[in-house]
Amino acid sequence: MKTFNKQGGFTLVEVTTVLVIGGLILGGAMKGQELIEAGRIKSAVAQLTSIAVAHSAYVERYQALAGDDKTADTRGAAWAGTKAGDADGVIEGVLTDTFAVTSTATSGTETAAFFQHLRMAGFLSGDLTATGAAVLPVNAWGGRTAIANTTQIQGRSSASNQLVVCLSSVPEQSALSIDKQLDDGLAHGGNLRATSGTDRYAQTAPTTGTTTYANTGGFYTICRDL
Numbered sequence: 085m086k087t088f089n090k091q092g093g094f095t096l097v098e099v100t101t102v103l104v105i106g107g108l109i110l111g112g113a114m115k116g117q118e119l120i121e122a123g124r125i126k127s128a129v130a131q132l133t134s135i136a137v138a139h140s141a142y143v144e145r146y147q148a149l150a151g152d153d154k155t156a157d158t159r160g161a162a163w164a165g166t167k168a169g170d171a172d173g174v175i176e177g178v179l180t181d182t183f184a185v186t187s188t189a190t191s192g193t194e195t196a197a198f199f200q201h202l203r204m205a206g207f208l209s210g211d212l213t214a215t216g217a218a219v220l221p222v223n224a225w226g227g228r229t230a231i232a233n234t235t236q237i238q239g240r241s242s243a244s245n246q247l248v249v250c251l252s253s254v255p256e257q258s259a260l261s262i263d264k265q266l267d268d269g270l271a272h273g274g275n276l277r278a279t280s281g282t283d284r285y286a287q288t289a290p291t292t293g294t295t296t297y298a299n300t301g302g303f304y305t306i307c308r309d310l
Contacts, residue, residue: 124224125258128251129265131223132308135231135249138207139198139310145205151175151198151231162212163204167197175233175247195231196220227253231310238277238307239293250307252281259304260297266308271297275309 142150152169169175177195196219202208210221221229231249240246254262259278263269267276271294280294281303294304 121255121258125261125265127224128254128258128262131221131229132249132251132262132266135202135208135229136310138202141207142202142205149173149175150201150205151177151194151196153201156197156201156204159204166200166204167194169194169197175231177231177233195233198231223251223253225251225253225255225258227251227305232307238279239272240277247310248307249310250305252305254278254304254306256280256297256300256302256304259306262306263297271295271304276306278304278306280304 139150142148142153146153146155148155148171149169152171152173152175154168154171157163157166157168175194175198177193199208199210199219199221200212200214203210203212208221211218217228223229229249229251231247233247240248259271260269263271263274263276263278267274271278271280277293278297280298297304
């Protein structure tokens with residue numbers, strides 16, 4: 085009597101089940117990534133807003149610009165050693181140093197002291213003893229958050245003397261989404277502008293404005309009028 089070995093394999097139902105489950109897992113992972121990125125965008129918008137609100141509160145309380153405040157180091161022991169500004173109405177700082185602060189908070193530029201003044205006043209959270217690049221807040225994508233005085237930055241008028249708050253290392257589609265929420269969705273116009281870059285953790289200060297979002301999956305530094 086002959087016996088036949090039963091050949092192993094998957095039935096059509098089993099294959100279909102595996103494909104369906106795989107699709108559900110992949111779809112869930114993609115949806116999860118979308119939710120994570122949406123959370124980062126929300127955090128970035130909140131950070132831009134909170135810095136603007138904190139600065140307005142500082143001006144109202146002390147009648148001086150954070151970073152430019154010449155009496156910042158005279159408010160008691162807690163403020164001792166804080167860099168004082170020159171009270172000329174301009175928050176100075178070389179643009180190339182905006183995202184690459186190499187000096188300490190006490191001897192750095194006014195754009196670096198800006199954040200320390202806001203922290204000392206209790207308007208922003210953060211390390212009061214931070215030095216170097218650690219003075220600058222970290223944004224939702226791991227890049228640095230900084231301010232700059234707009235003298236020919238991102239296509240803005242050199243005569244505007246506008247203060248802007250900038251986020252580095254922002255993925256392109258997220259930068260576009262933030263621009264649409266807060267401005268006109270154009271990288272080169274309005275009060276929020278963008279500069280493209282290739283380095284995920286680029287800390288370079290923006291210079292000329294980008295014409296449009298390129299849809300190439302790169303990263304941007306975005307700057308909004310403060």
